Amino acid sequence: MDNVKSNQKRIHPIRFLKSRKGQRASIIILFLLVPMTLLITFTYLPFEKMIEFSFYKMKYLGRRTPVGFKNYIDVFKREDCFRALYLSLYYMGASLIQLVLALYFATILSFKVKGGKFFKGAIFFPYLICGIAVGFIFKFFFTRGFVLDTVLQAVGFDLDSLPRWLSDTRINNISLAATSVWRYMGQNMVLFIGAIMSVDSEMYEAAELDGASKWQEFKYIILPSIRTVVLLNLILSISGSLSAFEPSYVITGGTAETATYFVTMHVLAHNTKKVGLASAMAIVLMGIIILVTVAQKLIFHFIFDNDSDISKGTRKRMNRYLKKQEGGNTYE
Incomplete structure (x- = not known):
């Protein structure tokens, strides 16, 4: 058994x-x-x-010396590392401009517009280009005497009065950050268009019958309905701005105070062989991205109501608006 x-x-x-x-x-x-x-x-x-x-002073090969948290302290004490963090603010500002423009064009192109398909494709096309290729395009675009200077001279500007777009420290980082607006605006626009087209069309019709303007439709219907997509795009854009690499690396090579955080990390790891410090920089960057993401979610939580049903929350907002208008009907 x-x-x-x-x-x-x-x-x-x-x-x-x-x-x-x-x-x-x-x-x-x-x-x-x-x-x-x-x-x-x-x-x-x-x-x-x-x-x-990140807890060692080391190269790729050879002896490793434990240094505790010294590498993390150096990230905030070294001038090159701290300046690289500061330069991220330029790309963050560009990402906000990019989102605003993407939302503007998405709102217009979500409805019937003459030539809408052409404009959608034209705005989205830069996102399909490789980042390195974009860098070379703008390298020639901003180089002294080339495309941008030629266009400005054609409309009446004197070449000697124009700044050096890539070497003048007062404007070169703005020029580099502008390249990200051109490249990524189309991607965000397409995501916004998809979200806007999913909004119930009856709400637009009801708002028009009650005399709501296009701005009021956007404020009380479109924006609250797509807030999840707006938050997602904002998180991705801010995270991407902290990780900017191609514009600085390809266009200027990190010279003239244009080295972003990733470019500085690349130089420390591969040129000066400070692998431990570069590893600490990567961990710090991850922590900053997590903090920024949490902060954005909290901000959006306070700006928008936390309705489980988006359409229900949108109707509530329209009702609050219409109650302020004389003789306004409400949506049930």
Whole structure:
């Protein structure tokens, strides 16, 4: 009897694998095995090593000297690292301008506009261009005496009165940040268009019948209805501005005080071989991105009501507006 029971216990896993549940579990595990292996090998293990390296003074090869939190302190004390953090503000400002323009064009192009398809494609096209190629395009665009200077001279400006767009420290970072507006505005516009087109069209019709202007439709219907997409785009844009790399690296090579945080980290890691400091910079950047993301979510939580039903919340806002108008109807 004991032998029979032991055989049944041994056969039990095989029976399970042959069953429907066992086959489904096997398929799930096999499909997850390859991506999880790649994720652990190329993401989590390198990340764990980067945290370890941030506590050492080290090069890629050779002796490692433990330094505790000195690398993290140096991130905020070194002039090049701190200036790189400061330069992120230029790209953050550009990302806000980019979002405002994207929302403006998306609101216009979401409705029937003559030539709307052409303008959608034209605005979205820069996002399809490789970042390195965009860098070379604007390198020639801003170079002294080239495209931008030629256009400005054609409309009456004197070349000697124009600034040097890439070497003048008063304006070069603004010029570089402007390239991100040109490249990423189309991507945000397409996301906004998709969100705006999902809004119930009956709400627009009801608002028009009650005499609401286009601005009031945007304020009380469109913006509250797409607030989730706005928050997502804002988080992605701010995170991207902190991680800006191609404009500074390709256009100016990080010279003339244009080295962004990523460019400075690249120079420290690969040129001066300060791997520990560069690793600490990466960890600090991750912490800043997390803090900025949480701050944005809290700000949006206070700006907009936390309605579980977006359309219900939008109707409430329109009702509050219409109650202020004489003889205004309300939406049920």
